[in-house]
Each structure stands twice: as structure tokens, then as C-alpha cells.
Amino acid sequence: MNGPAKKAVVRVLTLPGYTQNAKILEKKRMSTYTCGLNGAIHAVVFLDPPHILDKVDFGNGTATVADFDSESSLDKEQRTPETTPRAWFTASHDHSDPNKIETTYNMMDETIAYLHDFLIQQEEPFDMEKPALHPKFPAHPKLKPLKFAIFCGGFEATDPAFGSFYPITTPTLHIIGKNDTIVTEEKSKTLIRRCDDYRVEMHDGANWRHFLTAYITSFTEGGEQGDVPPPSSFGPQSTNTSAAGTRQGTPDATENAGVKAQSSL
DSSP states (O other), rough: OOOOOOOEEEEEEEOOTTTTHHHHHHHHGGGGGOGGGGGGEEEEEEEEOOEEGGGGGGGGGSSGGGGGOOOOOOOOGGOOOTTEEEEEEEEEEEEEETTTEEEETTHHHHHHHHHHHHHTOOOOOOOOTTSSSTTOOOOOTOOOOOOOEEEEEEEOOGGGGGGGGGGOSSOOOEEETTTSSSOOOOHHHHHTTBBEEEEEEEEOOOHHHHHHHHHHHHSSSSSSSSSOGGGGOOOOOGOEEEEEEESSTOOOOOOOOOTTTTSOO
């Protein structure tokens, strides 16, 4: 007779990027999130962004969903739940001041309320940084400090309306794609500067399954709390260039790196 199922010790909320959706991300990335090392288990939840994108959201630019490594479709007649392009927000840019571009993030109030409602309805709650960071995200008994956050192609929200999001005190891992032309290294650094406890890894397209599993499961009770070796330590398919942060695996500063409280970022 089988005993009770082992309870997950790390629960990960995974948020798709621009033009992606939960089905696309789960299909692409599920092999990364398997049973953890040393018997630890973590559960992964993929959440759909609330807003559906249409052609008008791309303006008169030349960008397409393919530029975002997305399998979604802008053709409404061909669209299915698996191919619907979604987003957490859209951005408007005011170029009236030649010395400064003003950015406004649209639909963010709705997104924040959507996330808050989802999180507090969970039987097993996720932990969240700054439980009362926004009027649409009030404090709640189920919202506790995050153990960690991983940003892939992350960047700072420059809209002053969201200044209360920073600084981020949660331990963060920032993955910067060497060949990413949408969110460049310089743009990612805008977010890294706003994090108090960060680690940076430069990704060249290699398989990081074992590194990410080790990193995530290190946040279990008694674990290394993010102080795991760099991706290159997990085999030839995990080569990378580490960038200096505040955690193990990034001992040598490179031209791409900066150490907390230094101005090189």
C-alpha cells in the first residue's frame, strides 16, 4: 500500500514572458523543472498572463511574436488556448522630451489585482516579496516573503507609478541571454541595480536543467540558499559565463559583471 504523497518543499510560480502563455512555457520548459536533487521535490505552477495581445499592440513596428521566441499567433481565426499571445502589460513611450523617454505601463493595475487574487486563493500559498507593495496588492495572511526569484530577460519598471516595487530584497538570480536582442544586457542591468542580493549568469543557449534544479532546491530548509556552483559545474552542456554578484559561483568579475554597491552595472 502506498503511503501519502510527499509534500513539495519548494513551490515555484512561473510567469510567461511577453507573447507567451502558460501552455507554451510549460511545453518548452517543463523538462527543466523535475524532481530536485537529494530527494527534494518542488512543484511548478504556470500562470497565464491576463491580457490577450492583438496586432495593434505591436504598433507600426517590425517586431513579431517570433522575435519573442513564441509559438503564439496573432491570427484570431487560427488562435487556440495554446497559441493565444498574452502579456502582463503593454508599454507606451512618450518621446516629447528629447532628453528623456517617459514610459507608461498599461493594464498593470489589473495585472496586480489578478496576481493578488490568484495567490490568496491557493491552498498552498506562494511566498511573496513586499506583501503590501501596491494598493491593488494589499497585505494578506497568505502572503509571506519570497525565498528567491529568477528573472530571465528582466528589466526595471521605469514608470514612477511602480517605484514602490524597489529595492528588491529577495535573493535574485538574473539570467541574461548573450544573444537576446529584445532585453539586452544593459537593459537587464537596470533591474539588477535595484536588487540588494543578486546573482548574475550569462546564458549562451546551453542546457541549464541541473543548475536550475540545484539552485531552486537549495532554498529548502537547511539548503545552500542559492550558494550553488555555476552552471559550468554541472557538465559540458551547462557552460556559461558567470557574472559577479553576492553568491557562490560568481567569483571573478568580468566586463559583463558588477558587484553589489559598485557602479559597474
